[in-house]
Amino acid sequence: MIEPNIADADPVSELVAWLQQSPEAAEALGGPGRVSGTREAPWPHLLVGHGPGGDFRRLQWATEPEVTLEVYGDPGGWPGKAELRRILLLCAKAAIARVEAPHVPGRPVISGIKPSGVLLWSPLIDGQPRWLMNLSVTLHP
Numbered sequence: 001m002i003e004p005n006i007a008d009a010d011p012v013s014e015l016v017a018w019l020q021q022s023p024e025a026a027e028a029l030g031g032p033g034r035v036s037g038t039r040e041a042p043w044p045h046l047l048v049g050h051g052p053g054g055d056f057r058r059l060q061w062a063t064e065p066e067v068t069l070e071v072y073g074d075p076g077g078w079p080g081k082a083e084l085r086r087i088l089l090l091c092a093k094a095a096i097a098r099v100e101a102p103h104v105p106g107r108p109v110i111s112g113i114k115p116s117g118v119l120l121w122s123p124l125i126d127g128q129p130r131w132l133m134n135l136s137v138t139l140h141p
Contacts, residue, residue, distance in 0.1 A: 006059055009108035011067050011137040012037065016048045018098045019091065028090035029071075035091075043074040044084060046091050051134045053116075062140040066116055069095065073129035081121060081129065088119070088131045095135060112138035 019025045019035040025046065026032045035046045051066025071088040073079055079087075096113045103109055116136040123129050 006061065006063060006141055009063070009139050009141045011065050011108075011110070011139055012048055012050055014108055014110060014139070015067055015095050015098065015135075015137070018101070019046065019048065019094060022094045022097075024094040024097070025091050028087045028094070039070070039072055043072060044079060044087055045072045046070070046088075047072065051116075053134075054136060062111070062138060064112075064136050064138050066134045067095075067137050068132055068134050070130055070132040075126065075128045077127065077129060079129075081131075084129055084131050085119070085121075088133060092133060092135060108139045108141055110137060110139045112136075 016035060016037055025035055029044050029046060034042055034044065035048065037048060039047050047070040049068045051068040054065035056063045069088060069092055071084055071091065073084050092115065098110055099113050114136050115133060117134045119131065119133045121131055
């Protein structure tokens with residue numbers, strides 16, 4: 001029997017797949033097809049990526065890596081700052097719901113998701129609106 005490997009427990013791919021199928025995320029973002037691992041239209045768009053920190057607990061079994069959620073508005077400036085913030089928080093709540101989902105054999109077990117750090121307004125240099133936040137994801141293979 002092959003022992004599960006902690007390196008195969010990727011929180012980003014798990015949350016991208018979850019949020020791509022989430023009716024709550026699709027509703028918040030204005031439709032399906034607006035969640036991925038890259039910044040791309042249609043806008044608004046949620047980018048899910050690896051965060052800067054977390055607790056890797058000696059790289060044994062359960063770890064708590066951070067995942068970054070970034071919501072981008074249209075380069076023309078819409079929707080506004082308050083609406084993008086609302087969208088990001090609704091998507092974060094949709095991500096947290098992953099904890100209650102039934103486990104799929106062969107996939108990592110996610111036993112906890114919580115906000116970590118701050119909610120940050122950080123528009124791009126060209127003015128494209130963006131909010132971001134990190135989630136701490138407790139998971140094991």
